[in-house]
Amino acid sequence: MTRYALYLGCTVPVRGMNYEMAARLVCRRLGIELVDVEGFSCCGFPARPLNWRAGLLMAARNLALAEAQGLDVLALCSACTETLAEADYHLREDAELRAWANGELAEIGRAYDGGVRVRHFARVLYEEVGVERLREEVTVSLEGFGFASHYGCHYLKPSYLYDGFDDPENPRSLDRLIEATGAHVVRYEDEAQCCGGGVLGFDEETALLVAKQKLDHVTAAGADALVLICPFCAIMYEANQRRIEGLHETEYKLPVLYYPQILGLAMGFSLEEMGIKLNRVKPRGLIRALRGR
Amino acid sequence: MSDEIIDVGTFDPHFCDEIAAEPGGEHIRRCFSCSTCTAGCPVAGATDKYNPRRIIHMALLGMREQVLRSDFVWLCSVCYTCYERCPQDVRIPELMNGIRNIAVREGYIPRAFRLQVEKLRAHGRLYEIEDYENERRAEYGLPPIREDAEEVGWIMDRMGVKGEGG
Incomplete structure (x- = not known):
């Protein structure tokens, strides 16, 4: 069974409950286990325009929470997917930036080592479940x-x-x-x-x-x-x-x-x-x- | 473009260095003004208020005050269409973000963004989730979510991101 940390972001759990309901039930049927991680907050997207590094740290904090549980991230919101994936990319590619970010995160007891893959829900359906398998599941x-x-x-x-x-x-x-x-x-x-x-x-x-x-x-x-x-x-x-x-x-x-x-x-x-x-x-x-x- | 006469003596020749030092702004000097960005821009297609090529040109000329004080850097929808198409890899949405970061440090922060910071500080997210929201979620069979604003607030303080109060 595939396991993912379910990243809901800000909008879905309040204004997109229908999306969340459908995604959870479909995943369960397809054998994708979604884990609700305590402590996830906003991805950092709204902070980037004001201060890029604040946005980066917010994203890194969320990634750290997933990493601590040994889970990759499945996100329902495309902007969250992009923000988390961008932070992961920079933190992985730029050792100096990663050292800085971890120095900051240490102050709140967090660390991110670049071990989390961020995937949009639709991409997981397309790449990991596959269109053929979905077709087999269709009864109506x-x-x-x-x-x-x-x-x-x-x-x-x-x-x-x-x-x-x-x-x-x-x-x-x-x-x-x-x-x-x-x-x-x-x-x-x-x-x-x-x-x-x-x-x-x-x-x-x-x-x-x-x-x-x-x-x-x-x-x-x-x-x-x-x-x-x-x-x-x-x-x-x-x-x-x-x-x-x-x-x-x-x-x-x-x-x-x-x-x-x-x-x-x-x-x-x-x-x-x-x-x-x-x-x-x-x-x-x-x-x-x-x-x- | 207005008919206003622009005094080149007010230009800041170091403005593009300042932008190039921002994360995302590194490639500003690569722009050769082809306008591929503007031609495919969904916002420019809807309003004359936004024209990415013009903003980059103004920045390269050193029109620091005009660029930072203006509304237009805030009109990028960050869709990355131009990012994919730019033949010079100027990375325009990230460049616009870099200019926004400079504008914020100079005190030019649109109110909508300030309000968002307030939400982030108070709730750790843009939409609060308290008892009422969790009761609604329960009605639809969804698990409760506990807000965790403290660490987000710490990040805002640490990075000097100010909301309405600041």
Whole structure:
């Protein structure tokens, strides 16, 4: 059995509980043991813009907690994945920086020796479980449904952190994962577009404009839902969807689903177990097709 | 660009050295202004307020005050599209982060970021998890999470990262 430290970050446990519910159940069924590590805090992403070394130490502290338990990290949020992987990369490559960081961490009784691999949940599904195995687990095919995939930015970029497991300009992994459920992938304009989440706190108007572009393109392509793997992308496209509709006098009603939600439904889990109740824009077609399970 | 006349006498020729000394800023001098960054930038595509090529050019000219005081370094969404495409490996999101770090030391910190620091100090995370949140988590069959803010607060103090109070 594969064991990972489950790294939830800030957003998932409060605003992405449906993602967490689905990920936990799917992992259990697939034989991936997720360990909840006491003491994990924010990854350091919001501290980096103010002080890069503060962000590095926050990430290193989390890595130290996982390392103390002899576990690699499985993260649900793409920005957390990137922040932790970046810190791990620098601490591993730069002995001087590592010595400095460990000198600081020693003051709070922590140490990091560079022994933790950081993986995004979707990458673990794609690389370690594999699309074939997922297909074998599907008992309720989602054939007939068309989903648009949103990879987001930090799942793939910067690519030097990710050993080239997928092509950042022309990614495939999430599409293959979606297809494993029996559904087909709907192509749309400008698929690599960022959600805009990185500037939401600073300039909401601009951030929502960036998010709007994808909602326009996915709606025009006629997808049943947008499928993604990052809680912040979901905040932009789902939690802010009504607001974007209001600001621009338009209507999308585009369901936004976390990948493990559709995978879990295809594996026979119920709508309730997959936390569909917490999706603000109801995926009505899916609910109609799967109700009663 | 405004029509305002710029006095080159105010330029700081050492500004790009200062940026190059920041983690992530090391490659600033490699930029040859091709604009690949701006052409693929999702934020530049949505607003004229942000133009990474222009910011780098201003930095290379030594327009220190204009760059540090301006809003625009804070508009990078850190999506790394330009990072992947830059033919000169300027590492623009990390460069923007380096400039932000300098701006913060000079006292230019947008309020949104200051509020985030306050959250980190108080909760060790951006969204608090106390009894109410754990009760909601329990309703959905999720295990409780105990906040651990003390060590994060220590890191903030140690690195001199200040929030609203500072």
